[in-house]
Structures are given as C-alpha cells and as structure tokens.
Amino acid sequence: MSIESREHGFDKQISEMRMKIKDLDARKVKDDVFDDATLFALYKLVQKGWISSFGGPISTGKESNVYMCDSDTGSVAVKIYLTRTANFNQMQKYIIGDRRFTNIKKSRQDIIFAWTKKEFSNLSRAKKVGLPVPSPLVWTRNILVMELIADSTGVPYPQLRSAYMDEPLAVYQAIVEYVRVLYQEAHLVHGDLSEFNILYGSNQPWFIDMGQAVTPDHPKAIPLLLRDIENINRYFEHTCDTFPAKDLLAEITDHPLAHLDEQVIREL
Numbered sequence: 001m002s003i004e005s006r007e008h009g010f011d012k013q014i015s016e017m018r019m020k021i022k023d024l025d026a027r028k029v030k031d032d033v034f035d036d037a038t039l040f041a042l043y044k045l046v047q048k049g050w051i052s053s054f055g056g057p058i059s060t061g062k063e064s065n066v067y068m069c070d071s072d073t074g075s076v077a078v079k080i081y082l083t084r085t086a087n088f089n090q091m092q093k094y095i096i097g098d099r100r101f102t103n104i105k106k107s108r109q110d111i112i113f114a115w116t117k118k119e120f121s122n123l124s125r126a127k128k129v130g131l132p133v134p135s136p137l138v139w140t141r142n143i144l145v146m147e148l149i150a151d152s153t154g155v156p157y158p159q160l161r162s163a164y165m166d167e168p169l170a171v172y173q174a175i176v177e178y179v180r181v182l183y184q185e186a187h188l189v190h191g192d193l194s195e196f197n198i199l200y201g202s203n204q205p206w207f208i209d210m211g212q213a214v215t216p217d218h219p220k221a222i223p224l225l226l227r228d229i230e231n232i233n234r235y236f237e238h239t240c241d242t243f244p245a246k247d248l249l250a251e252i253t254d255h256p257l258a259h260l261d262e263q264v265i266r267e268l
C-alpha cells in the first residue's frame, strides 16, 4: 500500500469516527475535544469489538468525557481523558511518589496515558478484593473502557449526591467498610472520595473515578485518607450518626502518621 493510500485510509477512519461521535453529541463535542490520535484509537477499539456503537455522553467535564457505549458483550462506559484540558499538574503530583510509576517519561501526553493506565490498574486491584467498582476491560492511550454501572434497563446509576437513600446509616457504614478494605486488602487510598465519585443504586454504593488512588507508601497517602473520611463524614453527618474521622483513620491504618493530630496530618 502506498503512503498516500494508507493516509487516505487513516483519514477516512478518523472522519468516520468523528461523524459517529458528532452525530450523537454535536453540541457538546467540539472539533478540538478529540484529537485525531484519540479518534484513531477509538476506531481500533471498534474494530476489536470493545465498542460496537457509541451512545450519548453520561458526563462531560474538563478532565474527561464518559460515554455509554455498546460492545460485543453488552453495555460499557468509555472514559476519555481530554489530552488538552486535563489538569496535568495535579496528575503529576499523584504520579510522582507512586513507586508503580517511577519509570515514565514526563511529557504531558505520557502523564495522561500513565494516568489512564493507573486508573485501570487501581480498578483492577479494587475489583480483585471484591469491592463494588466498575470492572476495567481495556485501556489504550487516554481511553478506558469499563463496565457500565447501571440498573437492569441500562440506565446509569446516579451519583450519591443526587440519589435518595432509604437507610443512610447502612450506606455510610458500607462506604466506611469499603474504605477499610480498599486500604487493608487492595492497598489503595481512593484520594478523591466524595458524593460525586460514589454512584448509588439498588441500595448499594459503588466507588468510581480511581485515577488518583495511591498506594499506602505514597507520601500523601495518610492525609488523602483522612480527607476521604472527612468528606464522607461531612456528607452523612446531617442524616445519620458518623464515627469520628480520627478514630476511623486509626482503625483503618496503624501507620505512625495516623496517630498525629488531625491538623498536622492535613498539612503533611
């Protein structure tokens, strides 16, 4: 195949993919949201059967867009990190200090790809110990394909902040237990836990958005764990009894830093 016809093929695949996404989301997806390389990577995922058709966006943000898609085996969620607008400096802070990612080069693109891989690996670790998180299916470049967390009719579960809970105390206790299992068995601290990054459906909380989760040996692990617990307590304290954050921190981890004063931990 000549270079010319190869390029023609590539252009055609890119524009096919662009049309597929544009048709569905013409107003929200501007031309510059997905670069050609992202569109080509999506095209390859379609060819391999990980995605068979594109549904609408579940969420569009500064860092990522999440789409509901069909695949050969059922519905999936496709999270696409936006290479141009993702908060690269913030990402870098979490990646540096994580011994699993010491060898990566530090260009903007490398950081975003490493972040996608990190979210895949964090979800795998959490899933392996039985936690309710989306099963990660495949990742490539800045794209993560995972299980869609949805009801039996395929409607994605809402974020905890907009869900009605019959028994808030039971939900709070389940979340605290998941934070413990995540730390003690999966050896991870979520690092951005809040009513935005927990979905709720069928009386069950689900943890999502784990790109920033760090291992307990990360220098910020204990302050991040304290912040996660405080966020959850803040959300629930008006609806049910909560445990003091400091007690939970000490119960979950016997890390020496966990015994310091809370204010000192926050400033670490």
Ligand SMILES: Nc1ncnc2c1ncn2[C@@H]1O[C@H](COP(=O)(O)OP(=O)(O)OP(=O)(O)O)[C@@H](O)[C@H]1O
Binding pocket: 058, 059, 061, 062, 063, 064, 065, 066, 077, 079, 134, 146, 147, 148, 149, 150, 156, 157, 158, 159, 196, 197, 208, 209, 210, 211
């Ligand atoms: N696997 C999933 N199943 C159902 N809905 C999902 C799934 N993953 C994400 N969502 C929806 O998309 C929203 C955004 O996802 P997520 O929190 O992972 O990305 P984000 O907030 O953009 O992440 P970041 O801020 O790190 O870029 C979620 O609040 C949720 O409503």
Ligand SMILES: [Mg+2]
Binding pocket: 196, 197, 209
């Ligand atoms: Mg989020």
